[in-house]
Amino acid sequence: MTTTAALRMELAQTEANLVMAKKCIEILNENRSLLLRELAIVATFPVLTLPVEITQEIFIQSLPFHKCRPFVTQVETRTPLALLGVCREWRDIALSTPELWTALSLHFDPVPSGVSDQKLNQVNAYIEQWLTRAGNRPLSLCFERETDDDSVGECSFPPVRMGDIIRQYCSRIEYLELALSQSDMDQLELNELEFPLLQRVSFAHVYGADPDYDDPVEVFAHAPRLRGLWLEESTWFEYYSFPSWQLTTFDGTISSMELFSIAPNLLEAKCIAESIHPLPTSTVHHPRLESLTLTPNTDIQVDILPYLNSPSLRYLDVAEMEDTTHASLLAFLTRSAPPLTTLCIHADDGFADWQECISVVAATLENLELGFPSRKVQRAVLRLDDVKSPFDRRVEPPKISPGLPKLKALSFLQSEGVDYDALVRFLMKRYSGEDGIAKLESFRLIWRYGTVLPSILRGGPAGDPNARTLRRLKEEGLDVHVGTNRKNYLR
Numbered sequence: 001m002t003t004t005a006a007l008r009m010e011l012a013q014t015e016a017n018l019v020m021a022k023k024c025i026e027i028l029n030e031n032r033s034l035l036l037r038e039l040a041i042v043a044t045f046p047v048l049t050l051p052v053e054i055t056q057e058i059f060i061q062s063l064p065f066h067k068c069r070p071f072v073t074q075v076e077t078r079t080p081l082a083l084l085g086v087c088r089e090w091r092d093i094a095l096s097t098p099e100l101w102t103a104l105s106l107h108f109d110p111v112p113s114g115v116s117d118q119k120l121n122q123v124n125a126y127i128e129q130w131l132t133r134a135g136n137r138p139l140s141l142c143f144e145r146e147t148d149d150d151s152v153g154e155c156s157f158p159p160v161r162m163g164d165i166i167r168q169y170c171s172r173i174e175y176l177e178l179a180l181s182q183s184d185m186d187q188l189e190l191n192e193l194e195f196p197l198l199q200r201v202s203f204a205h206v207y208g209a210d211p212d213y214d215d216p217v218e219v220f221a222h223a224p225r226l227r228g229l230w231l232e233e234s235t236w237f238e239y240y241s242f243p244s245w246q247l248t249t250f251d252g253t254i255s256s257m258e259l260f261s262i263a264p265n266l267l268e269a270k271c272i273a274e275s276i277h278p279l280p281t282s283t284v285h286h287p288r289l290e291s292l293t294l295t296p297n298t299d300i301q302v303d304i305l306p307y308l309n310s311p312s313l314r315y316l317d318v319a320e321m322e323d324t325t326h327a328s329l330l331a332f333l334t335r336s337a338p339p340l341t342t343l344c345i346h347a348d349d350g351f352a353d354w355q356e357c358i359s360v361v362a363a364t365l366e367n368l369e370l371g372f373p374s375r376k377v378q379r380a381v382l383r384l385d386d387v388k389s390p391f392d393r394r395v396e397p398p399k400i401s402p403g404l405p406k407l408k409a410l411s412f413l414q415s416e417g418v419d420y421d422a423l424v425r426f427l428m429k430r431y432s433g434e435d436g437i438a439k440l441e442s443f444r445l446i447w448r449y450g451t452v453l454p455s456i457l458r459g460g461p462a463g464d465p466n467a468r469t470l471r472r473l474k475e476e477g478l479d480v481h482v483g484t485n486r487k488n489y490l491r
Contacts, residue, residue, distance in 0.1 A: 048089060055090075056097045059083055063100065101133035105142035105177075108162075127165055138174035138197050141166070145180050145206055159187040167193055175200045179232070181208025182239050186217045195223035200249075203240070204232035213238035213255065236274065253297075257307050260284045267291065273302035283309045283335065291315040294324070305332040313338035319346050319371040319413075326354050333360040341366040341406075348372030355380045355399040362402050366438070369411040372448070375419075378412060382422040385429045409442040416448050420456050420466045428469065431478050442479040457482070457489045 047055075063079050080101060083094040094100055104127065131139060143162055159180070166173070170193045178185065182205065198220065205211060218241040220226055231237060231252025238255050244263040251270040257280050260266070268291040289310045294303070294317070301323040313336060318324045329345065330353075340361040347354045347370045354377050358368070370377060380399040407430065412418060423445075433439030456464035471490050474480045483489040 048087075052093055055093050056099075059094060059097055060099045063103070095133060098133060098135035098137050101130055102137045103140040103142075104130050105144075107144045124161070124165070131169060136172070139169055139172045140175040140177075141169070141173055142177035142202075143179070144204070145184060159184045163188040166190070170195050171197070173198055175202075177202040177204075179204035179206050181206055182211035182217055183209045185219070185240070190219040191217075191221045193222065195220060196225070198223040198226050200228035200230070201226065202230040202232070203235050205235040205239070211236070211239045216241040254304075257284045257304065260286045260289070260308060264288065269293070270295070271304065272297055273304050274300060276302055276304060276307065280307045283307055285309045288312055293317040295320045296322075303328055305329060308332065308336075310336045311338055313340055315342040316340060317342070317344040317369075319344040319369060322346050322348075326357055329354075330357045330360065333357060339364045342369075343367070344369040344371070346371045347377045348374060358400050358404075359402075362400055362404050364406060365404055366406050367409040368404070368407060369409075369413065372414045373412050375417070378415065378418055379422065381410070382419060382426045385426060386422075403437075405436065406438045408438055408440060410440065411442075411444040411446070413444070413446045414448040415445055416451060417454070418445060420454065424466045424469050427473055427478065427480065431473055431476075440478065444481045445483075446481070446485055447483065453489070 050058075062083075080094060083100070084091045106127070143165075145159075145162075166176075166188060173195060174197045176195075176198060178188075178201075180188075180203075185203070201220065213236055216239055220243055223243065224246070226243060226246050228249040229242060229247055229252065230250075234253070236253050236255050237250075237259055244259070245265060247263045248265055248267045250259060250263065250266060250268070253272045253274055255274045256277060259269070259271075261284055264286070266286065266289055269289060270293040272295050274297060284307055286308065290312055292310065292313060292315070294305075296302075301321060303321060303324045305318070305324065305328050309332075316338075318329065324346065333340070338361065341364055343358070343361060343365060345354065345357070354370075354374075358365070358381075368381070370381075381404070384400060384403040427440065427443060430437065430440035456467045467490075470480060470482060474490050480490060481488045
């Protein structure tokens with residue numbers, strides 16, 4: 001049994017060891033600090049030896065690419081500020097690189113009433129300092145006001161001051177993004193300013209006075225290069241009067257067919273139709289429109305195809321429009337007779353004759369995307385090449401004619417299952433590019449949520465012959481995906 005004296009002796013020895021260990025740690029920390037100081041003096045960091053021009057280009061490439069991504073918060077301003085805090089050399093390089101300072105995004109929060117003009121002047125000074133660093137480069141500006149209904153206070157930067165900033169830099173603005181109420185937008189007097197470089201505009205409506213589409217605000221009468229317009233969902237095209245004849249690209253919400261009547265040069269349109277009022281007495285003929293995408297409001301689906309005629313259309317996406325019937329689509333395609341190369345539809349009705357719609361544009365179609373496709377539609381596509389002879393009664397005549405001779409990409413999205421024998425035959429035939437048909441480049445089969453893993457994919461690489469053939473086609477160069485959005489089971 002250990003005595004008290006022995007325990008006390010062991011404890012004393014342990015405490016002595018702790019004291020020695022602490023002294024050793026202190027010595028090691030001192031040595032570490034000394035070595036770090038010496039290393040900082042003699043060490044070389046390759047990134048700091050790069051020519052200034054290369055470092056500047058690296059900084060520029062680190063910026064988010066904002067010009068093709070509309071709506072508030074897309075223009076990022078944190079990156080230039082982060083570069084200033086790395087080291088003195090990087091700070092000097094960043095401040096002397098105008099391209100880093102050409103984009104500015106500001107959100108103006110409410111503040112209690114009675115804030116002094118001195119505080120507001122500081123905002124002006126911040127904006128001026130930022131944009132001065134951009135030299136004479138074209139600018140991308142994004143201003144977002146908080147709602148007028150806020151109970152805390154009023155906006156920290158009233159529309160009049162915002163208008164002064166835009167007026168000061170309007171000759172250099174290439175991209176302008178504003179999140180304001182319609183009444184605030186009116187106070188900016190955008191119709192009176194000269195915008196010689198302005199190419200794209202994004203509007204978002206914040207809650208203020210209710211907008212009045214019967215009294216649209218006139219904007220950008222002097223913006224000769226304006227081509228692109230993006231409207232956030234709650235902002236209707238009819239709230240404003242744009243120089244619409246200049247527009248080539250539109251993305252936003254409409255409540256009438258006016259856009260297609262007054263924008264004759266429109267090439268690409270992505271529309272959410274809240275309503276169609278008044279209803280057109282005849283179809284609107286748009287001779288130049290090449291791309292049309294229709295998406296529903298969360299609660300409302302309005303099909304505008306019955307009111308439109310687009311003979312130049314090459315891209316049509318109505319995959320999210322569940323209420324777009326095959327009859328509506330068939331009438332539109334028959335009436336327009338467009339040289340369509342891409343068609344995306346929601347083809348989940350097993351009794352609807354979507355094959356007839358596809359036949360109207362089958363001669364030119366290069367990309368076919370079927371969402372929620374019924375087995376009937378899938379079978380019609382996959383058995384296009386099964387007919388051997390008009391006298392062979394064992395094989396049904398094709399439901400799609402001509403047989404998609406230019407098809408390069410095919411997608412079955414949210415499919416409940418497919419005939420893998422027919423799929424493999426189709427892919428092998430189309431990938432060969434024989435008999436004068438185009439060589440298939442891509443096939444996607446995305447299963448619907450809850451779909452059980454097909455038996456052909458359960459046996460591993462040496463399992464089902466259909467699975468082996470699909471993997472072989474992928475190895476040979478066919479871009480084939482079978483699985484979920486996240487996982488390709490052929491890998």
